Amino acid sequence: MRLSGSGLRCVRGGREVFVGLDVMAESGRAVAITGPNGAGKTSLLRLLAGLLAMAGGSIGLEGGDPELTLPEQAHYLGHRDALKPALTVNENLSFWRDFLGGGKSGESDALAAVGLDHVAHLPAAYLSAGQRRRLSIARLLAVKRPVWLLDEPTSALDVTGQAAFAAIMTGHLAGGGIVLAATHTPLGIAVQELRIGRTA
Numbered sequence: 001m002r003l004s005g006s007g008l009r010c011v012r013g014g015r016e017v018f019v020g021l022d023v024m025a026e027s028g029r030a031v032a033i034t035g036p037n038g039a040g041k042t043s044l045l046r047l048l049a050g051l052l053a054m055a056g057g058s059i060g061l062e063g064g065d066p067e068l069t070l071p072e073q074a075h076y077l078g079h080r081d082a083l084k085p086a087l088t089v090n091e092n093l094s095f096w097r098d099f100l101g102g103g104k105s106g107e108s109d110a111l112a113a114v115g116l117d118h119v120a121h122l123p124a125a126y127l128s129a130g131q132r133r134r135l136s137i138a139r140l141l142a143v144k145r146p147v148w149l150l151d152e153p154t155s156a157l158d159v160t161g162q163a164a165f166a167a168i169m170t171g172h173l174a175g176g177g178i179v180l181a182a183t184h185t186p187l188g189i190a191v192q193e194l195r196i197g198r199t200a
């Protein structure tokens with residue numbers, strides 16, 4: 001499977017953020033999107049996720065499910081954790097599984113993998129920032145999708161959480177998945193770097 005974007009142009013609020021940007025990621029590979037604040041890392045991920053309209057260029061996914069769009073085959077993990085505070089940890093994960101069209105199993109394994117099984121019945125409102133991030137990561141495991149588009153995925157994670165997430169990404173890549181992650185810090189796995197914006 002190969003995800004590619006070519007000649008991408010992004011305009012936000014009437015201002016050109018980037019133009020002529022190429023991006024490529026293949027099965028089993030992780031791409032770290034780096035660059036200064038405001039360079040357009042989040043914007044690039046949102047273009048790929050279909051959440052932002054392209055002002056130019058093209059995006060394609062070779063070797064995926066021809067019946068599905070790229071956004072339907074991708075997880076987008078944004079800055080915000082997109083949790084419902086009144087629902088429990090379990091209920092949040094069930095909501096996402098139903099919304100994204102996942103199977104009926106895998107939730108308890110996903111919670112165990114991110115170390116949240118002991119708080120499964122707690123309302124999400126009571127979670128710490130790192131626990132909220134862990135719950136968002138559990139969504140990647142509970143619903144299988146080959147392309148992971150991750151915006152600062154390790155923010156708020158402690159050292160143990162970062163190591164666990166590195167292992168989760170490694171497992172995803174070993175299964176032929178693709179990871180594109182905007183990050184200011186090392187992800188703890190081998191990556192190809194795509195640096196955008198000013199180089200100074």
Ligand SMILES: Nc1ncnc2c1ncn2[C@@H]1O[C@H](COP(=O)(O)OP(=O)(O)OP(=O)(O)O)[C@@H](O)[C@H]1O
Pocket residue numbers: 012013017035036037038039040041042043044182
């Ligand atoms: N909703 C919006 N309307 C107008 N401009 C926006 C909007 N969102 C982002 N921008 C602008 O687009 C540019 C790129 O923002 P983006 O969030 O993609 O950068 P980034 O590289 O992810 O930054 P950071 O490292 O700070 O997270 C910035 O100049 C930002 O001000």
